[in-house]
Amino acid sequence: MATSTAYKYKEPAPKVDRENPLESMMSRFNVAADILGLDDATYNVLKAADKQVIVHIPVTMDSGEVRVFEGYRVVHNTVLGPSKGGIRYDKNVHLDEVKALAAWMTWKCAVVDLPYGGAKGGIICDPTTMSAGEIERLTRAYTLAMKDVFGPDRDIPAPDMGTGPREMAWLMDEFSKTVGATTPAVVTGKPLVMGGSLGRTEATGRGVMVSALAAMRKLNMKPEESSAAVQGFGNVGSWAAKLLCEQGVKIKAISDVSGAYWNENGINIDEAIAYKNAHKGRLDGFQGAVLMEHAEDLLTLPVDVLVPAAVEDVITEHNAHDIKAKLIVEGANGPTSASADPIINEKGIMVVPDILANSGGVTVSYFEWVQNRQGFKWTEEMVTERADRIMSDAFEKVYATSQKYNVPMRIAAYVVAIDKVAQTYKFRGSF
Ligand code: NAD
Numbered sequence: 001m002a003t004s005t006a007y008k009y010k011e012p013a014p015k016v017d018r019e020n021p022l023e024s025m026m027s028r029f030n031v032a033a034d035i036l037g038l039d040d041a042t043y044n045v046l047k048a049a050d051k052q053v054i055v056h057i058p059v060t061m062d063s064g065e066v067r068v069f070e071g072y073r074v075v076h077n078t079v080l081g082p083s084k085g086g087i088r089y090d091k092n093v094h095l096d097e098v099k100a101l102a103a104w105m106t107w108k109c110a111v112v113d114l115p116y117g118g119a120k121g122g123i124i125c126d127p128t129t130m131s132a133g134e135i136e137r138l139t140r141a142y143t144l145a146m147k148d149v150f151g152p153d154r155d156i157p158a159p160d161m162g163t164g165p166r167e168m169a170w171l172m173d174e175f176s177k178t179v180g181a182t183t184p185a186v187v188t189g190k191p192l193v194m195g196g197s198l199g200r201t202e203a204t205g206r207g208v209m210v211s212a213l214a215a216m217r218k219l220n221m222k223p224e225e226s227s228a229a230v231q232g233f234g235n236v237g238s239w240a241a242k243l244l245c246e247q248g249v250k251i252k253a254i255s256d257v258s259g260a261y262w263n264e265n266g267i268n269i270d271e272a273i274a275y276k277n278a279h280k281g282r283l284d285g286f287q288g289a290v291l292m293e294h295a296e297d298l299l300t301l302p303v304d305v306l307v308p309a310a311v312e313d314v315i316t317e318h319n320a321h322d323i324k325a326k327l328i329v330e331g332a333n334g335p336t337s338a339s340a341d342p343i344i345n346e347k348g349i350m351v352v353p354d355i356l357a358n359s360g361g362v363t364v365s366y367f368e369w370v371q372n373r374q375g376f377k378w379t380e381e382m383v384t385e386r387a388d389r390i391m392s393d394a395f396e397k398v399y400a401t402s403q404k405y406n407v408p409m410r411i412a413a414y415v416v417a418i419d420k421v422a423q424t425y426k427f428r429g430s431f
Contacts, residue, residue, distance in 0.1 A: 020096055020100075021096065021097050021100035021101070021312065021334060022096045022097075022099050022100040022103075023338075024100070024334065024337060024338045025100045025103055025104060025334075026047070027338045028338065028341075028410060028411065028414050029046075029047075029103075029107075029414060029418070031407075031411050031414070032411055032414035032415045032417075032418050033046075033418060035405055035407065035411070035415055036415060036418060036419055036422065038418065038422060041431060042422045042425055045077075045425070045431065046077065046106075046418065046421060046422075049074050049075060049076045049077075049099055049102055049103070050075045050076060050077055050078060050117075051073075051074070051075040051149070052072065052073075052074045052075075052095070052099070053072065053073045053074075053146065053149055054070065054071070054072055054095070055070070055071045055072075055073075055142070055145040055146070056068050056069070056070055056071075057069045057070075057071055057123070057138060057141045057142055057145055058141070059134060059137045059138045059141060060137065061134055062131050062133060062134060069123050069124060069125050069138060069142075070123070070124045071121070071122065071123040071124075071142050071145065071146075072093070072095055072098045072120075072121060072122050072123075073087075073119065073120075073121040073146050073149050073150075073155070073157075074095075074098045074099050074101075074102040074119060074120055074121070075102065075117070075118075075119045075149070075155055076099070076102035076103045076105065076106045076117065076118040076119060076120075077103075077106045077117045077118055077421065078117035078154075078155075079117060079421055079424050079425055079428065079430065080106075080109065080110060080114075080115055080116060080117050080420070080421060080424055081109075081114075081115035081116045081117055082116060082117065082151070082152070082153050082154050082155055082156055083102075083105070083106075083116065083117040083118055083119035083154070083155045083156070084105060084109055084114070084116040084117070084118065084119060084155075084156050084158065084188075084362060084365065084366070085101065085102055085105040085118055085119035085120040085121065085157065085158065085160075086101075086120060086121070086157065086158045086159055086160025086161075086163070086189075087120075087121035087122065087123070087142075087157050087158070087159070087160055087163050087167070087171075088101075088120070088121070088122040088123075088160040088161045088162055088163065089122070089123050089125050089127045089135075089138075089161070089162030089163050089167075090122070090124075090125070090126075090127075090161050090162050091124060091125065091126040092124075093122035093123060093124045093125075097122075098120045098121065098122045099120075100334075101120035101160075101333065102118050102119050102120040103118060104118065104120075104333060104334075104354075104355060105117075105118030105119060105120060105362070106118030106417070106421065107355045107413070107414060107417035107418070108354075108355040108356075108358075108359045108362055108417075109359075109362060109366075110416070110417035110418075110420045110421050111355050111356050111359060111394055111397075111398065111413050111416055111417045112356075112359045112362070112363050112390050112391070112394045113390070113393070113394065113420070114362065114363065114366045115366075116156075116362075116366065119155050119157075120160070121142075121146070121157055121160075122160075123138065123142060125138065125162075127162045127163075132166075135167065136170050139163075139167050139170045139171055139174070140170055140171075140173075140174040142171075143170070143171045143174040143175055143178075144174060144178065147175065147178045147179075150171075150175055150186055150187075151186060152183060152185035152186050152369070152372075152373070156185070156186060156187060156188060156365075156369060157171060157186075157187050157188075158187065158188045158189045158362075158365050159189040164189070165189060165190055165191040165196065166191075168187045168188070168189045168190045168191075169190055169191055169194060171186070171187050172184060172186060172187050172190060172194070172195075175187070184372040185369050185372035185373050188200075188365035188366075188368040188369055189365060189368070190368070195368070195371070195372050196368060197364055197365075197367050197368035197371055197378070197383060198377075198378065198379065198380040198383055199364055199367075199380050199383035199384050199387065200361075200364045200365065200368060200383075201235065201239075202239045202243070203360045203361050203363065203364035203365075203383075203387060204235065204236045204239070204240075204331065204358050204360050204361035205235065205236050205237070205238065205239020205240040205241075205242070205243055205309075205331070205360075206239060206243055206360050206384070206387065206388070207357065207358060207359060207360020207361065207363065207387065207391045208236065208239075208240040208243075208244075208307060208309070208329055208331045208357050208358060208360065209239075209240055209243035209244050209247065210360070210388050210391040210392060210395075211329060211352045211356060211357045211391055211395050212228075212240075212244060212249075212305060212307070212327070212329040212352065212357075213247060214352075214391075214392055214395040214396070214399075215327050215329065215350055215352050215395070216305070216327065218350070218399060219326060219327060219350060221304060221305075221326065221327070222248075223244070223247045223248040223249045224247075224248030224249075226248075226249050226250070226304040226305060227249065227250040227251070227252045227266075227303040227304050227305070228241075228244055228249050228250070228251050228252065228303055228304065228305035228306070228307060228325075229251075229252060229253035229254075229298050229299070229301050229303045229305075229306055229307070229325070230244075230251060230253070230254050230255070230307040230309055230331075231254075231255050231260075231298055231299065231306075231307065231308045231309060231310045231314065231332075231335075232255065232256060232308070232309035232310025232311070232331065232332060233254050233255065233256040233272070233276060233283055234256070234281075234309070234310070236309040236331040236332065236358065236361075237254070237256075237307065237309035237310065237331060238269070238272075238273050238276065240307050240309055240329075240331050241254055241267075241269045241272075241307075242269045242270065242273060244305075244307075245266075245269045249305065250265075250266035251266060251267050251269055252264060252266060252267065252301065252303055253267070253289070253292070253298045253301055253303065254267055254269075254272060254283070254289070255283075255292075255295050255298050255310070256276075256282060256283050256310075257282065258282050258283050258284040259283070259284075259291050259292065259295045260291070260292040260294075260295040260296075260297065260298040261283060261286055261288070261289035261290065261291055261292065262289055262290050262292050262298075262301070263288065263289035263290065267288055267289050268288055271288050272286060272288060272289075275288070296314070296319070299314065299315060299319055299322075299323060300319060300322040300323055300324060301324065302324045303324065303325055304325060304326055304327065305325055305326070305327045305328075305329065306323065306325035306327070306328045306329075307328075307329050307330075307331050308328070308330060308331065308332050308335035308336070309331030309332050309335075310332055310335070311332060311335070312332060312333060312334035312335055313334065313335070313336075313337045314332075314335050314336075315328070315335055315336040315337065315340045315344070316337045316339060316340050317337070317339040317340050317343060319340075320336075320340040320343035320344050320347075321343055321347075323344070323347070323349060325349065326349060326350065327349065327350050327351075327352070328344070328349055328350070328351045328352070329351075329352045329357045330351065330352060330353055330354040330357045330358065331354075331357060331358050332354065332358070333354050333358065334354060335354065336351065336410075341408070341410065344408075345408050350409060351408060351409055351410055352395070352409060353409055353410035353413050355413050355414070355417065356394055356395065356398055356409070356413045359391070359394065360387055360391055363387050363390050363391070364383060364387055367383055367386065367387070394416075397416055398412045398413045398416055399412070401413075401415050401416050
């Protein structure tokens with residue numbers, strides 16, 4: 001491993017918009033591998049996924065028609081432990097994207113020092129047009145097809161886009177029947193009554209808040225004198241906004257698919273959440289702020305902190321020049337395209353990257369798995385206190401690495417993660 005502190009940071013090669021997520025991830029991985037002086041063997045092992053399983057799942061639809069769905073499970077790496085990662089139900093699921101997300105999970109678990117590798121799954125389907133019965137049959141058939149991949153010591157799925165506690169309960173039930181024993185630790189994100197963890201719902205937003213505050217301390221920004229804009233008002237965005245607000249940060253803008261809402265005096269986040277809950281999870285018609293003409297302008301508002309917590313590739317080379325925030329905390333996975341990295345770095349904006357900022361979710365998923373294996377339920381205080389400590393420690397480690405190599409936080413996070421995985425390979429002597 002290179003130990004020099006005089007590494008000359010080279011920007012990842014700029015890329016075109018709507019990047020292939022795998023290439024986007026690899027361009028950052030390559031820079032970090034270069035800094036570490038990663039040997040060819042380890043580089044080649046980490047570049048490729050350990051395992052890719054493609055299944056075709058026949059499901060009888062309510063109409064009587066049998067439809068065949070394509071599903072994936074990609075296990076990127078298991079050197080640190082069983083692989084962990086969500087299952088996505090979406091019509092745009094693509095194998096390249098699943099591969100990128102699986103690798104992302106390896107780095108995310110390594111950054112926060114969890115004993116897990118990385119995986120991701122997906123099924124090409126449109127759950128918004130399917131009945132609960134159809135989704136249940138699909139979930140159970142996918143679980144059966146993946147029975148030799150999943151397992152509490154092998155590969156532990158979780159919810160992702162289009163899936164939630166309901167699907168995880170079906171998955172747990174089907175897997176348990178297959179092995180002949182109730183096996184809650186095979187999956188996380190379960191309903192609370194059947195082995196889910198307290199604190200899981202808010203965990204990702206809470207981690208965003210903890211890492212935002214840690215970054216603000218480094219930048220000498222006082223929360224009570226700072227403002228923020230939060231893109232996305234789902235699980236991550238609404239919790240991040242609420243918890244940042246509780247720390248004194250003035251949330252001047254929020255958004256969801258219905259548009260962006262601005263209030264110079266600060267939005268009452270509890271009111272916005274209550275409004276959303278009463279209106280099918282959407283902010284349409286919210287009166288506590290002004291509806292902005294162009295929702296994407298939220299990203300370039302004059303605020304101190306920007307929290308993209310919706311979808312990927314929203315900060316690109318087209319709008320990065322106009323960003324005014326001093327700090328970006330990535331609640332979403334991949335909200336910044338690789339082409340925007342050099343522009344953001346040039347402007348001196350600190351970015352707490354996705355693999356660090358949104359890892360509070362997988363951290364509490366890990367706690368769920370530990371509780372299931374212990375057969376003992378932790379209090380919410382235990383969950384929160386332990387998760388906050390893991391997030392703070394990870395932030396400090398990534399920050400120290402960014403100082404040591406004089407690189408942005410994103411590259412530093414990859415350096416921390418890849419170094420841990422590479423060192424483990426050396427000790428295990430796997431090849
Ligand atoms: P969610 O479905 O609960 O919420 C998504 C929100 O984004 C909704 O408010 C939706 O209306 C909004 N949205 C969608 N497209 C938008 C757009 N173009 N502009 C503005 N808003 C838009 O999803 P979530 O669980 O909050 O996840 C959000 C992001 O965080 C995703 O990238 C996800 O992969 C990532 N993430 C989630 C978790 C978790 O624990 N939920 C953990 C890690 C990462």
